[in-house]
Amino acid sequence: METVRLRLDIAYDGTAFSGWSKQPGLRTVQEVIEDAIATLVRHPDLEVRLVVAGRTDAGVHATGQVAHIDLTEQQWRAIAAARRGATTEASLTRRLNGIIAATAKDVVISRVTVAPEGFDARFSPLWRRYEYRIADATSGHDPRRRAHTLWHPSALDEAAMDAAARSLRGLHDFAAFCKPREGATTVRTLLDYEWTRDAEGVLIATVRADAFCHSMVRALVGAAVAVGLGKLEHDELTRILDAAVKANAFPVVAAKGLTLVEVAYPPDAELGARAELTRARREPVGRASDPSD
């Protein structure tokens, strides 16, 4: 049967969620959106399943999350019927947000589009970009943004953090920064990692990679904070990376400061090839082995 694949661009405040992935008895972003889609297609009991670019942990936020969902012809017709056939992407987005807003204020669907041929939210991405926010002793502490900013009591040396961050870029085995998981590769390309201060003096990390292993961004940030405090020397950090075993020289920082801000896809013509390439690379270990992408 013919199916219609929709791409959803999604933003959420992760504070009140037990992460993206559906779990029995817990409030998750996936469940809120899947329930809304089931309502939209007028089959509240129908199974609809979202496939996501980044399975964020509990407390992690997103402004640029991407997911896809396959609708059967019957489901797609149910949506169209409700509007006498006049289903535009804009009206779909509006209707889905209307359903969600009735029960959840912390999720927004930025856009619904019919996905181009070959598009796979999880396997087609070129890279994911995260941001981590830290207000330290030298910056303003804005209570309006406290749920998505880590407040650090002392001052951090951002030049040292930025230098350390940049030194970690490139293709490496990031096992030192990954929660170990049998059979899963920890080799990643860290395309970007830098620290700056914004206009309010808040430290902002930009972390961009083809994909991330579990808790990798928060470990990379924890390492930089240790450097910023003078507790970890730059060359020690290099040795930790090279050793490629889970390190305990620095803590994994809190989820609240972390936001998935962008997922980048190749041009439409290359979507299918990219997905196949990613799948081939991860095939031996299966999907369960790579939870956070």
Add this chain to the structure above:
Amino acid sequence: METVRLRLDIAYDGTAFSGWSKQPGLRTVQEVIEDAIATLVRHPDLEVRLVVAGRTDAGVHATGQVAHIDLTEQQWRAIAAARRGATTEASLTRRLNGIIAATAKDVVISRVTVAPEGFDARFSPLWRRYEYRIADATSGHDPRRRAHTLWHPSALDEAAMDAAARSLRGLHDFAAFCKPREGATTVRTLLDYEWTRDAEGVLIATVRADAFCHSMVRALVGAAVAVGLGKLEHDELTRILDAAVKANAFPVVAAKGLTLVEVAYPPDAELGARAELTRARREPVGRASDPSD
């Protein structure tokens, strides 16, 4: 008796507050901070009274609020005694935040300083600056920032809003934008009023004046929104301003989008003279007549 005047720079998320000003049975910013200071000076039942630059309404936020408080010698000594005399401004700030954080997560004291001679948080300011945030149909809707951003369902014409805003600048009788209050002047100098979009496309109003009458910023924003929707013509807005009577051609917008971001004071040597000038100008009507400054 000699008193010590302290200046407090304050930030708060206004969402869970019934505004700044103490009111029986309601949670207010003033009460949270006054209670914390009473604890700090070890006289929990002692009357301490904060004087503030901008008496913000329920739901309005602040990142740059300023207040002062006068401590008696006895109170000041009580603070010093707790630290064996080593009372620095930094340690005072830390201790006050520690007391507040035990019960409130939505207020931060950015800094406590001993105020210079002649300083008056309410009467010395040269100007107050507010910011108003609107996410419209053409901008991103960031759920992390939903408690301090107005979400407007349709697209707003920011060029028209900016032009209208700029035309309101200058010394005028702003009665059209003020909740009337007997005996209170509505003549103000609007030093700045402009609309821009930030990196996420969110509309940001900057509104700066020597002082504001009650609900003035939210009426100025409401007028601009009406212009941005094409519901109010630019020249009609000019006529409304000139008429100088409370207008109903536009609504007062929601408090949640509004933040007091800065209060500017003159150089120390001019603080006293500035306060006297302001007091003389407002004296005939008394303090109760001018609630939002």
